[in-house]
Amino acid sequence: MPLAPGGLLQLSPEGLYCPAAKAWIDPWRPVPRALITHAHADHARPGCGEYWAVGSSEGILRERLGAEINLLPVDYGQLHRIGEARVSFHSAGHVLGSAQIRLEAGGESWLVSGDYKRCADPSCAPFEPVQADVLISEATFGLPIYRWQSGADVAAEILAWWRSAPDRPSVLFCYAFGKAQRVLAELHRLGVSEEVLLHGAVERLMGPYREAGVAMPPTLPLAQLERGSDLAGRLLIAPPAAHRSRGLGRFAKAQNGFVSGWMAVRGARRRRGYGRGFVMSDHADWAGLLQSIRGSKAQQVYVTHGQSNVLARYLREVEGISAEPLEGRFEAERFDEEEPS
């Protein structure tokens, strides 16, 4: 369903548009002014005139979109006047520097959730509950089969799995931006202080996390590992795209695992051919989605990404909240796809 004309936010071919602020939120195409919820590639695209984003995401945005972008860093909770609108960014708990964006003008307030999660994550600021009249929420994992354990518990499983194979290397696949650093931060909390190997794609994103003061074990880029080093008992963190790639030839005998919310379903793990699946997601699970939507006190909810039809129907029929799926180019990561690129 499209957004009603005349509202604070509109759906334009470039993406979600706020006429009062003359700004687009996570636009799909180059626009003069973009408000960015977070630096994942399906939310932050190159070519815009100016970017408004939370300061702690600056390093990663510049790494991904180019060092020369015109970026206006903001703080969480700070109120900005952009055009006719008042705009504020609030922590979404998704990855470093991720935000929900709240817009207000003409007596109407909207909240665009971006991607968010409710579980504790030592690598980023926690989710901040925010209220608004209208909420646009994601629904990547909008099914009750998705129910997360705490990151600390999953990290303990990962550690036990790693320690169970002292005679060979372990390769842990996870998204290079966000998940990899979350896993490292959780491992640090469990007392891991030995060096972890990193695939180049993960290594590139470590700087901003170290600068933000996220405590993680020491890491070594794979490229700097001496030839012929003993790999037994070592842990390598690599992005899913490297699974079965030639670059990891030295790790042919390794045990492997994949860290993702999709791993909750056995078929999803078997289809990808991973040994162990660790269920850890940077998106809200079913309960987290419901809790956040209720907490927003929104009178109207629009649902994007993934299970938008299912979640909207549930909100209407069971929760009694006016909700509709919002159609557009909101690409959710899917079951069988790697990190959106």
Next chain:
Amino acid sequence: MEAFAGLFQQLDGTASTSAKLAALEHYFRSAPPGDAAWALALLLGRRRKRLISGRRLREICLAATDLPEWLFEACHSQVGDSAETVSLLWGQHPASTIDGTALSTWMEERLPKLAALQGEEQATAIVECWASIPEPHLLLLNKLLSGGFRVGVSTGLVTRALANSAELDESLLAHRLMGGFTPSSESFAALLAPAEQGEDHAARPYPFFLASPMERGQLLDSQPGNWLLEWKWDGIRGQLIHRSGGCSLWSRGEELINDAFPELISLAEALPQGTVLDGEVIVWPADAPHPEPFASLQRRLGRKAPSRALQRDCPAAFVAYDLLEHAGSDLRQHPLHERRRLLEALHQGLQGTQPVLRLSSTQALRRWDELDELRDQARLHRAEGLMLKGIDSPYLVGRKRGHWWKHKLEPLRLDVVLLYAQAGSGKRANLYTDYSFGLWNDDGALVTFAKAYSGLDNSEIKELDRWIRAHTTERFGPVRAVEPLQVFELAFEGIQHSKRHKCGLAVRFPRISRWRTDKPACEADSLASARALLEQLP
């Protein structure tokens, strides 16, 4: 059940054969015999009895969690498996983290008791059961209840692990496992007893020796004369036994099929006691030059007590190609030419009194470069190719390369158009992988012709899935009709008339051999070309 659940997780969590073998051996060494017996039966896939249907589990889960039914359906289409969906949706925190009940107690007492209950009482008991076990065991329990327990280990691997753990000979164990294994600590102990001289296997068949697809390079070093060539028949493999214990006919799936083929049991009775034949069960009328297509045999399979009319319309025969036991002694280590000589003598001794016994004919080949020409004649004999067996080969267990090769006919092929798609289940849940294809009829319309589920690689499946979602014209429940634009080359082993199919034709073993992105739909094949293929057959 802790140990078995741990084994399940280990087997499920690795693709490495050596890791699976190690996990299995460790389990068999440490589990009490009663549990090990059940684990063995479950791993061999012999105990897939459904105690409670997936539908009933779903009902109980819906009532206990208060979720709307449509939401369950949405979850199920993501998961692709009822037992797993129920397990994921249950989601209540369990009362304990340890399951102290032995696997054998679950299998022999607790699960059958749950199955025997009715209505509300059953629902309450199952909910209590779910609440009492650790969360990681839920899936296992629901799989055992619904009879859907499966994990990626082959019979051969399980046999090897058990043989290693008990320090027994693998082929001896394979033989002892033939023809069924009823789990109990007694039967398990008997299974692992030390080998005895002249062990009596009563009605047990021998493990089948299997051929591998031909590797030409392996043949060229030897003379064609060192090989016995036979047609590869399109029936089912069988072992026909007459021992002091009685007569039996076993299928390759280790099922006793005496009841379905009374005429072959009569044949077995006419054989001398202490005889085991290996051969093909096939429908072949007494005076016909070649056998009937597989579809005729299908009418006989799984049919207990076939009517007289059916036996007359689809008369079964046994095409014997090996003699495994003669006058009570095991011939499997003797060279094939010797077994064959004894088989021929046995056949001759019957002096034509048993027309349902046919001796597999052997084909002569002078030079290797005439091999394919000979193979191509198989179709005229209604066979699916050639078998090549080393004349000195022993009769081994399972698939051991080098002694027996199969050289199948090139499949028939047609270019077909994708019409409908349906999502798969399990590993392929939520992914459109079950395809229906059509051919052009005389009026220039596409008519459904065949379904296929295999032949594309993972990246093609993904690409096609995306294309299907973007080009859906209509939805019928789980099925999507798509724009008729994509052409695929379909390979299949045989084609025949069929009253059950709209297009009047049925094909055997259809699979996709190529995605013809180079071909527009209008250049796909027609029903007329399919019929022409049929007419070329004898």
